[in-house]
Amino acid sequence: MQDVPLTLDLVRDRVESLYAAKTVTTRFPGALVSATYAEVLERSGRLAAALAEAGVRQGDRVATLAWNAQHHLELYLAVPCMGAVLHTINARLPAETIVLLLEQAEDRVLVADRSLLARLDGVALPACVRLVVATDDRAEGSPCDRPAADYEALLASSKPTFDWPELDERQASGLCYTSGTTGSPKGVLYSHRSTVLHTMACLFADGIAMRERDVCMPVVPMFHANAWGFPYAALLAGASLALPCRQTDPESLAALIESAGVTMATAVPTVWLDVLDALRSGRLSRERLATLKRIPMGGAAVSEALIAGFAAFGIEVTHCWGMTEISPLGLVNVPRTSLDSREAAAARSAQGLPIPGCTVRTMTDNGKEAPRDGATPGELQIRSPWAADGYFDSAAPGNRLPEAADGTSAFATDARGRRWLRTGDIATIDRYGYVRLVDRAKDLIKSGGEWISSQAVEGGILEHPDILEAAVVGRPDPRWQERPVAFVALRQDRRRRDEAEIGRELLAALSLHFAKWQLPDAIIVLPALPKGTTGKVDKMALRARAAKL
């Protein structure tokens, strides 16, 4: 058969020949900017020409420090298609970590939003960075001291066309570091092949089901696991894109949904909790979200309450699960036939079924595969052409480090020599194949020799109609080793004077479903739970707080 490599050219060529008139709309602060994909392609050609002129060669890393905006999409196309590697840096990281990542990745160019660049003022960039380009994210009052080439000027002065090279599907297209919630950030190097296959998988009818008729709004940042691959999926399917820049509050999202006619959107649950809260309190009218039909949601466990909450407004929430190491999608909660209504209801809040192309297994502590009984927990392991088989190390052969510096490995080899990614998540698999995450291995709470699933308790707390967010962490305990402590935030319209009252209500409700020793020792009400750089609840901060109680 034809030796057509699975490279992102396939996506670019398709957009050029079929979807030139589709659009990307960016909601900058104070300005809604639309461009056709034809313009995006033309500008990404100019960008590639400018980067080549600046000395960027195949395999070189080009770092971005940018919000979800049109220029970031141009970088998504230009950098991999010219054979370089797009290194998306988490904009929420502290300056010193950003510098560390630039150094580790040996980035040759840094393209940064002007407001983000301003945060690096006074910080010395590593010597590997030969060129800094500033893009205009239209932030107010954020001059930046560092001399930087202007993105628009660079494009304007660049050659209007670029001779795109032939690429090998095994060459790297992107680099993304994990958020580091489980240790120091680790780099995942995506190949063109893995990215194209993951993009194809986002088009499956049973799954994300991206279609030409969709207007897709990735709220999850483009610096975080490729915004779940949705930008590339939208381009391949011919869907239009709506990008919220850095404005992800309910009012801003509603404004973008309204003006771009967004049909599907994705973000972590915390963002949607705020939207749901606004919908319920009447601050946001459903009419403004009239076009929004579905939300593939993940990044943290999605509660049944949240799914039911949006269903009441006619919006379908699909539970998804992934991680930076899996490009990132691995599971999508697709309803199966042959389940009875009770089973179907129970399955709905599971993380989902493996996407075609992903194979999963759960391994018990004794190295055996756990039975698929929906009860026996084990470490979730994944095998897929879009799952990582090592972490990025610029000094290692093939840039790949199969073992962590401390000798532990996130990768396993089975008896047939097949490689598996160890996710570090504890899960059960039921007889229908639904994977249900019990906990992050490190989030399990060990009390008196027994394990307590923080996620199970959190799910129980979220059943309470007044609760917006919940997180349960372990607190060191001299007698029991660890004891659970819960942190909760209330829905805006359900705030109370007496916070102890809600604690009593929650304990009473939880005790119907949990053993006494599984109940939290304390329930602390906060105005909002602390978030990490990817918008997930920061359990490390909560653990520190719990330890001081």
Place this chain on the structure above:
Amino acid sequence: MQDVPLTLDLVRDRVESLYAAKTVTTRFPGALVSATYAEVLERSGRLAAALAEAGVRQGDRVATLAWNAQHHLELYLAVPCMGAVLHTINARLPAETIVLLLEQAEDRVLVADRSLLARLDGVALPACVRLVVATDDRAEGSPCDRPAADYEALLASSKPTFDWPELDERQASGLCYTSGTTGSPKGVLYSHRSTVLHTMACLFADGIAMRERDVCMPVVPMFHANAWGFPYAALLAGASLALPCRQTDPESLAALIESAGVTMATAVPTVWLDVLDALRSGRLSRERLATLKRIPMGGAAVSEALIAGFAAFGIEVTHCWGMTEISPLGLVNVPRTSLDSREAAAARSAQGLPIPGCTVRTMTDNGKEAPRDGATPGELQIRSPWAADGYFDSAAPGNRLPEAADGTSAFATDARGRRWLRTGDIATIDRYGYVRLVDRAKDLIKSGGEWISSQAVEGGILEHPDILEAAVVGRPDPRWQERPVAFVALRQDRRRRDEAEIGRELLAALSLHFAKWQLPDAIIVLPALPKGTTGKVDKMALRARAAKL
């Protein structure tokens, strides 16, 4: 990223872990037989063990001569997954051609339905065939003289498990010869990679959109271009299968649709014309087809009349286009947004948009790419990881012959060194990307120096409510070189005494849309149009008949 090869193991493993309880139902003459996929997998393991025991090694060809039935599905799984090559032989070919193909493919084993094997009685098989296995297709009165191993006995005596080997994605998985309507049959060797990518493409939401909830009935034979890839797609998506064996008349199909709950089905238009005719005449009630929602249809041009005819019964027909050389799907008619209603109506009967993963172009006689204006015709060329880059030749290096024996090539190389498949079809592409086949290059009629599109005239004839089928061919003409002659068959409930009357009506109707010189010189009414081995109208036979007029 993990080096997970794109091999059919991915499909088999997924069925095993997720879809073991889904079913394949075969409607044999006189018997409806169902089996779970778990049983199919178990039996395909036994089959692989038996074939290995019989000396089948990696790369060996195993021929099948079989209708659409469970045992054929078992062969679809066992043969490629053991590293051998599944050579599906067209059961409608004459015995001498079958022998020729066995010889050309150097098939080591022939697995044949007993009734089909009976047709080879008295014919010497080539020496390469070391083992003949007979499967029971439950045909009445077809004893066969040739000594052959019994398929069921082979499975029963085989080892219950098989140690499936690790495969390379570039190794061959299947071999299928073209129907030879354009010359002698040419073999297309599919790789695991091309088959898996094609299978993934059948799951795209904008497209075939195979889903777990589907019950898929491929009426198109499994010996013809892998039944359009639908068996593998159903397995990957977890859809159940309903197989009609060799019974494809409207009553038989209705019986299978009813008993298996078929939701989507595929066959060539001639099969569906009969079904529509039966629906309209009341011989078939719509209730019996209640579960049937959609029909991806192709293999020959699908008329607007046929699409509208099924739409009236609430069944959606999607025009598709492919060929053996493209695994076979290349185009699917997906509705696009941004078309106005007039454009959308016009687009509906086009062959469709290229599937993501396929790139198309049309090349004019002067070697230039034709503009995408919906008017300028050119030869349709395709580039895709599931398009052929040569024909099978067991003696050639890599089994690949890039040129035909007569020096012509079905393959082209562009200025960038990229390879394209020359389809031999003449097409236009409009500004939205819809490809519309004007004609097979060889079906164009050259009259007085001008081209007449046989398909355009056929489409015009099919607008007439009494017409079931139409074919227009060229008849040699001393003055004009060629002149068009039309053959038609009437709907069963619209047959008339005076056949000349329908000819006059058709000419009157056609003259509203066609120039006088484009009108057929004669319109011949036949009880039914002659069909070739794949169910398509046999234009060669009609040309011979026209020449004698």
